[in-house]
Amino acid sequence: MSRLRTVAGLLGHFLHRQRFFLAPLLLVLLAAAVLLVLTGGLSYVAPFVYAIF
Amino acid sequence: MRLASLLAPFTLGSPRRRARLLAAFARAEHASMLDLRLAAAATPSPARQAAYLSHALDEERHARTFAAAARENGGSDPVLGDAEDLFARRGELGFLAFVHHGESRGRRQFAALATRAERLGDARLATTLTAIATDEAQHESYTGALLVELSGSEAGARKALRRARAWEAWRTFRRVGRAMAGVVWTVSMTLLYFALLPFVLLVLVARPARRGLVPR
């Protein structure tokens, strides 16, 4: 469960004082993560043009 | 083989379909070239390294030929294929079994399509396909010999082939599953997206785009 470190890093980033306003966005990520687990960890190919996302 | 000849009128019928099919072949040949190059870099035997490299050169040529044929039929440059690195994932014997199996299928498919193209009056495409099918027959035979050599017996080779076919079926099953999961994901995420309006307002207030040079 070393991935917890990454989860902690993500939480820490969004709960940082300067970005406190954005903490609710964690809800979006949480909802997406639940969906992702439900749909079974899809693998995505990078989009065609300049990969910015 | 039967499937390929049944599908041929549909796949070769219009130039657009023809271009799409040829582009798909180009992609598959390119992917197989990449896997063979990785295998050549990974095998411990210099003789097999040379064999895989020369095989890779054939597939590279096939990819180029198919890409050119696709362009002639009005298609644009095909997207390049991706390596699966079967050598690393399945070991050398598993890799060889898979390649042997694929070559045999490719040979039958190309030969059937060549006959079809001939009948449809495209002699050029027929010649191309026949030439490539001849190469694939050679690939099939040398990988078959290597399979026996590496597994130690005919029976061992057959067993490796059975496992390769089973693994391929499993892979197809997983791919279908993933594609279906992808559809579910896209639909549900699109629904989620339109529920995000409050977050849009939040971002516009909390994080407006900064323009121009921002001093630290």
Place this chain on the structure above:
Amino acid sequence: MSAVLGISGGYHDAAAALVVDGVVVAALQEERLSRVKNDPSPPLRAARACLSIGGIAAPDRVVFYENPYARIERVLVSLLRGFPRTFRQFPRAIGAQLGSKLWILDDLAEGLGVPRAKVTFVAHHEAHAASAFYASPYPRAAVLTVDGVGEEAATAIWHGTEQGLREVAHVDYPCSLGLLYAAFTAYLGFAVNEGEYKVMGLAAWGSPRRREELAKVVQLSSDGGYELDLSYFAFHTDTELGFSSKLEALLGPRRPAERPWDLETAEDRAYADVAASLQALLEDALLGLARTARKRTEEECLCLAGGVALNAVANARIAREAGFSRVFVQPAAGDAGGALGAAILGAMKDGAPRPAPMRDAALGVAVDAGEANMLASALGFAVKRVDDRDAEVAGRLSRGEVIAFVDGRCEFGPRALGQRSILADPRAAATRERINRAVKRREPFRPFAPSALAGTELRWYDEPGDDMTRFMTTVRRAKDTTLGAVTHVDGTARLHTVDPESRFGALLSAVERESGIPVVLNTSLNGAGEPICATAADAVAFFAAHAVDALVVEDVVVTRRPS
């Protein structure tokens, strides 16, 4: 002893770099080993190759070139800002982030067998800045990093001193010069991430007569900043297309990708004018930034990195006009270089000294001439070993042969600098056509570069070499048309000056003894759309597939048997 592995990847060319006790031991792009051009996948092959070059079993620290959390924040924020036009992007982008990109540090830890706690990251533009400043010969410098986008910044100005790198100012996504260039690359019908060089080459065929119109697309401000008018673009809402219909309304319809180029036609010349206008706009924007960097830091030297710094024509103009006395560009200016910057930053943080200035780019895997010998023989080619390799190559070049040349360790970055090169005589313009036909199959507006012995370049070019010509990251104006095969239509050349003490320098001396001039045509050893060769197998496969006259791998000479 401390070994720090730097890693870049996930979006463009993935790479690994290894710094051991403050010495850059190895740096290599993943594409060279995976054979997938611009391979963005986690560069485990390259990382393992770097470790084996350094004789290191496991690194003490792994440093990724970007903050994955800040990246996911930017992706989410920009998707929401683009509501509701980003609805198509949303599932894909979030799926990619949560499905794989967020977990890159874990993937690296697992793939390399390193404890997760030892895998850290630095900021994207900081890695770029470090790759330029700490590889440069300058103790202090202004640093400018310009690319598509990292986490959020698309451009940044830095001040590099004995104390380290300090950010002075930055410009945020979506105002990005890299994405501006990418959008025009797509508009002109080239593949994004691949065709940017073609746009630069094409610019020389046109004149910047549309510069005024482009002032609407990008506004430059007096403080050195710039702003994109996003209504002309679509990269922030739609990854299928970088530009919007408004850009087509302004400049005319986009160029269809399939149509072959013919610069005799008025239509294609009009596209060349667009490329030239874009080039002028980019140069103006970069000059503004560079002048601001000069003013804010009061330094005499400038370092450049980020994908936009691969624009050699713009670099030449910055060197002439921005007011600096010296300019250095990291040769792997794109994201591959971020791996090097990340490794150096990690090592210095652990107390290692600043590395020595970069003298060459031969940081990759070494070639095995014996393997080339074996493989070429097995494929039925004629193979011989020679005692005087340089004399052999020089003799062949003087007879007009085109030679695939492989020597030592492969280059880090997109330029061939005499380790994995195609060489030919630089004089006859017809040579260019021959190489294009046999190997590159590329458009007429892509020039080939000259490699000249350092100290002799004033015989052909207007200005002497500098810190950039060593790595082929700038251009010079030719005095005449003697070197016809390596002079672009506008009279410039991407000059490479070669240290006479180096192995490639020794070859050029042999060429001078044979032909009277210590110059060769030098282009990268790869076919159209392929990564540059790395190993002996790559070189032999290249030789088998392309109609060059000979392959020379160190002292092994491979030719075709007369049929």
